[in-house]
Amino acid sequence: MNPMQTEILEITSKSSHPIFIGTQILDDIPAYIQKEIKAEKVVIITNTNLIDAFGNVLKKGIESKKIHCTIIDIPSGEEQKTFQTVSQILNQLLTLKLERNDCIIALGGGVIGDLAGFIASIYLRGIPLIQVPTTLLAQVDASIGGKTGVNHPKGKNLIGTFYQAKAIFIDTATLHLLPKRELRAGLAEIAKYAITLNTPLFHYMTKHLKEIIKFSPSQSQEIWQHMIKESVKNKVSIVSEDEKESGKRAILNFGHTIGHGVEAATNFKTFLHGEAVAIGMLIETEIAEKLSLISNEEAKKIKGFLNSLSYEETNLHATPEKIIEKMQMDKKVKSGKLHYVLPTEIGKTIISNQVSIDIVKELLAKYCSDATL
Secondary structure, eight states: OOTTSOOOEEEEOTTOOEEEEESSOGGGHHHHIIIIIOOSEEEEEEEGGGIIIIIHHHHHHHHTTTOEEEEEEEOSSGGGOSHHHHHHHHHHHHHHTOOTTOEEEEEESHHHHHHHHHHHHHGGGOOOEEEEEOSHHIIIIITSSOBOOEEETTEEEEEOOBOOOSEEEEEGGGGGGOOHHHHHHHHHHHHHHHHHTOHHHHHHHHHTHHHHTTOOTTTSHHHHHHHHHHHHHHHHHHHHHOTTSSSGGGGGGTTHHHHHHHHHHTTTSSSOHHHHHHHHHHHHHHHHHHTTSSOHHHHHHHHHHHHHTTOOOOBOSSOHHHHHHHHTTSTTOBTTBOOEEEEEETTEEEEESOOOHHHHHHHHHHHBSSOOO
């Protein structure tokens, strides 16, 4: 790796794929492809707005290694995660005659990672994939662990596969392009790790809260890199033990049962994923408090922490009934019962399927007000 760049952390899970974390490491990808994958053709799947910033430079670097490279771009937005988009991209791959030893690069946020990962997993029954997440949320969560998928009118990510990338390159320099709202959405996933798994990270973030809420990774680079590295370590540790979410990995769904319901009830157009998860974490903490699973003092710390990061009560733009209807279509439903990850104290959670719908409806109603995000 380039000796001029900042520290790189390499993590290997049971699936034996490295995760490189550093600044300005995208230039290392062409050499990695040449040495480790030995592809003759590479397709970069990305968003249109990322081509000038990162896509063209990466393409040029790959072509300098005498590897044919094509960019396939799609518009931004969760609404792109459909079978129609998948079919269009598969048609292009077939036209390019990609072979099993060739490679797909997912360059972008969680939508690109999910789409490109799903396509790589089904094209010729699986071809090499490299994840290059460019959003904070994708860097600390979506790109790690092998989940891929597309949305269905009945719910989020209901169609998908588990498919591990050959490598993940997390370049923190890409964060400077993100608006505050995107950074805040990604920070929700970091907060999730801090609340459920990493008490020291919770205290670290509380200590550096003033710097964090300036939402300027370039000015507080050490703080943001620390949060990213800790989050990646937590995700890798869990995924290494439970790759296909049959047990411990379900902890990472804190905030997601309700969050996915909120997203689906608003047709994936009102909230960013991280915003919906933050709402879900607030409400699921309140569920735990109402069931006396967590002390009022600990619940107050969690809710105060989330609100300090600007996740405040909001108008959910949907009725409690509509949100619950969408929740009941979620893939986390087992034997007809919704499962919630509920905090019992900072750093500890339980998973429960014994939460009354009436309690959920009551707490959701508090957030269906005229307040704005």
